[in-house]
Amino acid sequence: MIGLLGKKIGMTQIFDKAGQSKAVTVLEVGPCTVLQVKQKDGKDGYQAVQLGFLDKKLKRTSKSEAGHAKKSNATPKRFVKEIRTDSLEGLQPGAELRVNNFAIGDWIDVIGTSIGRGYQGVVKRHHFKGAQTKSHGTKHGREPGSIGQSAFPSRVLKGTKMPGHMGNERVTLQNLKVVNIDLENNIMAVSGAVPGPKDGYLIIREAIKKRRPRAWRAPDQPVEELQEKVVQQVTKKAKAAAKPAAKK
Numbered sequence: 001m002i003g004l005l006g007k008k009i010g011m012t013q014i015f016d017k018a019g020q021s022k023a024v025t026v027l028e029v030g031p032c033t034v035l036q037v038k039q040k041d042g043k044d045g046y047q048a049v050q051l052g053f054l055d056k057k058l059k060r061t062s063k064s065e066a067g068h069a070k071k072s073n074a075t076p077k078r079f080v081k082e083i084r085t086d087s088l089e090g091l092q093p094g095a096e097l098r099v100n101n102f103a104i105g106d107w108i109d110v111i112g113t114s115i116g117r118g119y120q121g122v123v124k125r126h127h128f129k130g131a132q133t134k135s136h137g138t139k140h141g142r143e144p145g146s147i148g149q150s151a152f153p154s155r156v157l158k159g160t161k162m163p164g165h166m167g168n169e170r171v172t173l174q175n176l177k178v179v180n181i182d183l184e185n186n187i188m189a190v191s192g193a194v195p196g197p198k199d200g201y202l203i204i205r206e207a208i209k210k211r212r213p214r215a216w217r218a219p220d221q222p223v224e225e226l227q228e229k230v231v232q233q234v235t236k237k238a239k240a241a242a243k244p245a246a247k248k
Contacts, residue, residue, distance in 0.1 A: 001083060001084050001085050001086060001205055001206060001208075001211075002083075002085065002101050002102070002205065002206045002214055002216065003051075003083035003085075003203060003204060003205030003206065004029050004030050004032050004051065004097060004099065004101060004102075004204050004205075005029075005030070005032050005051050005052075005053035005079055005081055005201070005202070005203060005204070006027045006028050006029035006030065006053065006099075006186075006188070006201075006202050006204055007027070007028050007053075007054075007079075007199055007200060007201050007202060008025065008026075008027060008112070008194055008196055008197070008198055008199065008200050008202060009025075009026040009027060009028055009187075009198065009199075010025070010026055010198050011023060011024065011025050011026070011193065012024060012026060014179065014180065014189060022179065022191060023191070023192065023193075024179050024180075024189040024190060024191055024192075025189070025190050025192065025193055025194045026187060026188075026189055027110075027187070027188045027189075027190060027194070027202065027204065028186055028187060028188075029098075029099040029102075029186055029187070029188045029204055030053070030096075030097060030098045030099050030186050031096050031097065031098050031186060031219070032051040032052065032053050032096070032097045032098075033051065033052045033053075033072070033074045033077065033094065033095070033096060033097075034049055034050070034051060034072065034091055034092060034093055034094060034095040034096075034097065035050045035051065035052045035068065035069060035071075035072050035074060035077070035080065035093065036049075036050035036068075036071075036072065036093060037049055037050075037088055037091050037092065037093060038050065038082070039088065046084070047084065047085060047086070047088065048082045048083060048084045048085060049082065049083055049085055049088065049091050050080065050081070050082045051080070051081060051082075051083060051097065052069070052074065052076075052077025052078075052079070052080045053077055053078065053079040053080075053201070054077060054078040054079060055075045055076070055077065055078070056075070056076040056077055056078045058076070061076040071093065072093035072094040073093075073094045074093075074094055078201075079201045081203055083203070083205060085216075087215055087216065089215060089216065090215070090216045090218065091216060096219050097216065097219070098183065098186065098219045099181055099182075099183060099186050099187070099188055099223075100181070100183050100217050100219070100221055100222065100223050100224070101216060101217050102178055102181065102188065102204070102206075103178065103181075103223065103224035103225060103226050104178055104179070104180060104181055104223065104224070104225040104226065105177070105178060105225060105226030105227070106177070106178040106206065106207075106226065107175050107176070107177055107178075107206070107207035107209075107210040108176050108177075108178060108190065108204055108205065108206060108207055109172055109173065109174045109175070109176070109204075109205055109206070109207050109208060110172070110173050110176055110190065110194045110195070110202055110203070110204055111170065111171070111172045111195075111202065111203040111204075111205075112170075112171060112194060112195035112196035112200055112201070112202045112203070113168060113169065113170060113171070113195065113196050113200060113201075114167045114168060114169055114170075114171045114195045114196060115167050115168070115196065115197050116166075116167040116168030117166040117167040117168075118165070118166065118167075119163065119164065119165055119166070120163065120164070120165075120166040121142050121143075121144075121163045122142070122143075122144045122161060122162065122163055123142045124166070125161075125163065125164065125166045126161040128142075128144065128161075130142050144161070144162060144163070147160055147162065171195035171196075172195075173192075173193075173194055173195060174207060174208070174209060175207050175209060175210060176190045176191055176192055176194070176207075177190070177191045178190060179191050181223045183222075183223050188204075
């Protein structure tokens, strides 16, 4: 699994070779600093790489955070996350990873925190229709109506759709396509929308449903551009592997 940290810049549109406009989200991806490498045969018991994104002011940093960053000869970071990975080749504490770890035409999963909407009613939160009529004498407008039973089981069932807190939760959008990469400015354009507000932190990793053989790339390596045939072959193999074996 290959992955990096970044943040959402905003949305725009670009034009493809056929002249058709496509809505894309612009992300700032990396550079990420390797703060720690965890190995399966070590004390951690699993294999992962800990990445840090964007420098943090020392006056806002605790002593434990500063000491942890100092072990890898790095400055404290604002956004720190772990990414499970199959290969640790080329990963050392203090190393820098850039957006060239992804290729144009790649499929990725983006993880972020959705925009918080506060306390909302059932019409906005669960898309209830509301009252059938809005004539004089109607008691129900945007209310949910009956939520329980009078006799059995005489309680509100778990999972009943009701008013409550909406948004501000972890959301994963799968199978987004990388449209363009600007290595010099650490910019990536992704088809469609990603969760969260502008400047919201994101975890960008290779699509778990459309994985392809790859390795971590050094910062000085050029950006790779996948051919459409290669992408289609990877997609077919992933779908074939996901299908259950036929019963004899």
